[in-house]
Amino acid sequence: MKRLSWVEPGEIDALARDFFIHALVDMGACYxxxxxxxxxxxxxxxxPRWQGRYTERPTDRDLFGPELAxxxxxxxxxxxxxxxxxxxxIAIADENIYEFRSHMVAIPGQGNYVIMSISDRTEERQRAKTLHSLLLEVSHRSKNLLAIVQGIASHTARFTGNLDxxxxxFRxxxxxxxxxxxxxxxSSWRGADFLELAKAQISRYIASNPEAVTFESDPINLTPNAATHLGLALHELVVNAITNSDILAEKNSVRVQCHRVDTPEGQRIIFRWAEQLRPDIVQPSDWTQHFSSTVLQRIVPAALGGYAVNRVEDNNISYELTFPLEGRS
Incomplete structure (x- = not known):
C-alpha cells in the first residue's frame, strides 16, 4: 500500500516525523x-473534553476514563x-457524538502499530436527525394535503352540474x-400572518376595486393547519361575495376582522366576514346552500376544532368563525 508519493531515501524518518506531526496539528486532526x-x-x-497536561506517557485510562478506555x-x-x-x-452525556476509527499498520523493521483517529460527528448526526424529522414532517403534511384535495374534489363535484x-x-x-x-x-412551516394570508386570497379577485375590502386584525400568526383551512374559507367567501354583493364596484363593501380573545378555555381567534347584499339579491340561495353543507359550515370549523355561525339579515351577510389559537395540528 502506497503511503507517500515520493520520499528522499535516508532522510524520511526524522524529517517526516516532525513534518507530519506539525501538519496534523495545523489541520486540527486528532490521531x-x-x-x-x-x-x-x-x-x-x-x-477539548479530553485534553490535559501529562508529565508521563498517558494511557487510554488517563485520557478517556476507565469505561471508554x-x-x-x-x-x-x-x-x-x-x-x-x-x-x-459513542455518544457523550451532553449529546456530543464521536467516532473512533482504528487501523493496524505495519512499519518495516519496526513491527505493527495502531493508528486511531477521533472525529466529532455531532453536527453531522444532528443534520441527519433533522433531515429525517423533516422528511417525516413532509410525508405527514403531504398526506394531509392529499386528504384536503380529495375533500375539495368531492364537495365540489357534489354541488356542480357539469364538468366545466x-x-x-376546483381549480x-x-x-x-x-x-x-x-x-x-x-415561513419554514411556522405558519402564516393572518393579514398576509387574507390579502393574498382576496387581492386577485378585487384587482379592479382594491378598496372594496377593509381589514382589521390583531397581529396573529396562524398555525400551518389554521392558515391552510382559513385560506380555503377566505376563497369561498370572496367568490360568493362576487355573486351576492357589490365587492367589484363599491368601496368598503366588505369588512374582514380577526382578533385574539381570552376565554376560560384559553385564547381563541375570532374571524369575521361581513358584506352587504346587492339590492337585487333577495335571498342568496346558492350561498346558503354552500354554507350549510360544505367548506365554511363544516369542513373548516371541524379542521380547526372550532365552530362557525353564518347569518343573512337586514340585507347583510355575516360569517363568524371561532377556533383555538393553536388550532389543530
Whole structure:
C-alpha cells in the first residue's frame, strides 16, 4: 500500500516525523499512534473534553476514563493483521457524538502499530436527525394535503352540474390552497400572518376595486393547519361575495376582522366576514346552500376544532368563525 508519493531515501524518518506531526496539528486532526504493547507514542489535537497536561506517557485510562478506555482496548484487541480496521461511535452525556476509527499498520523493521483517529460527528448526526424529522414532517403534511384535495374534489363535484363548472371551481380552490401553502412554506412551516394570508386570497379577485375590502386584525400568526383551512374559507367567501354583493364596484363593501380573545378555555381567534347584499339579491340561495353543507359550515370549523355561525339579515351577510389559537395540528 502506497503511503507517500515520493520520499528522499535516508532522510524520511526524522524529517517526516516532525513534518507530519506539525501538519496534523495545523489541520486540527486528532490521531493517536499506539505501539505493539498498546502504549501511546504520539497524540495530536485531542478534542477539548479530553485534553490535559501529562508529565508521563498517558494511557487510554488517563485520557478517556476507565469505561471508554476498556471499550477502546477491546476494539484494538480485535485488530490482528496489518490492514485490519475497526470503528466505534459513542455518544457523550451532553449529546456530543464521536467516532473512533482504528487501523493496524505495519512499519518495516519496526513491527505493527495502531493508528486511531477521533472525529466529532455531532453536527453531522444532528443534520441527519433533522433531515429525517423533516422528511417525516413532509410525508405527514403531504398526506394531509392529499386528504384536503380529495375533500375539495368531492364537495365540489357534489354541488356542480357539469364538468366545466366543476373544473372552474376546483381549480380556484386548488389555487387558494396553493397560496396558503406558499405562505406556510416561506415561513419554514411556522405558519402564516393572518393579514398576509387574507390579502393574498382576496387581492386577485378585487384587482379592479382594491378598496372594496377593509381589514382589521390583531397581529396573529396562524398555525400551518389554521392558515391552510382559513385560506380555503377566505376563497369561498370572496367568490360568493362576487355573486351576492357589490365587492367589484363599491368601496368598503366588505369588512374582514380577526382578533385574539381570552376565554376560560384559553385564547381563541375570532374571524369575521361581513358584506352587504346587492339590492337585487333577495335571498342568496346558492350561498346558503354552500354554507350549510360544505367548506365554511363544516369542513373548516371541524379542521380547526372550532365552530362557525353564518347569518343573512337586514340585507347583510355575516360569517363568524371561532377556533383555538393553536388550532389543530
Amino acid at each position: 493517536i499512534l499506539y505501539d505493539q504493547s498498546g502504549l501511546c507514542i504520539c497524540i495530536t489535537s485531542l478534542p 476498556a471499550r477502546l482496548e477491546t476494539l484494538r484487541a480485535g485488530l490482528v493483521n496489518p490492514g485490519d480496521k475497526a470503528d466505534l461511535e 363548472e366543476f373544473l372552474a371551481k 380556484g380552490r386548488l389555487y387558494a390552497l396553493a397560496q396558503s401553502q406558499d405562505l406556510v412554506t416561506a
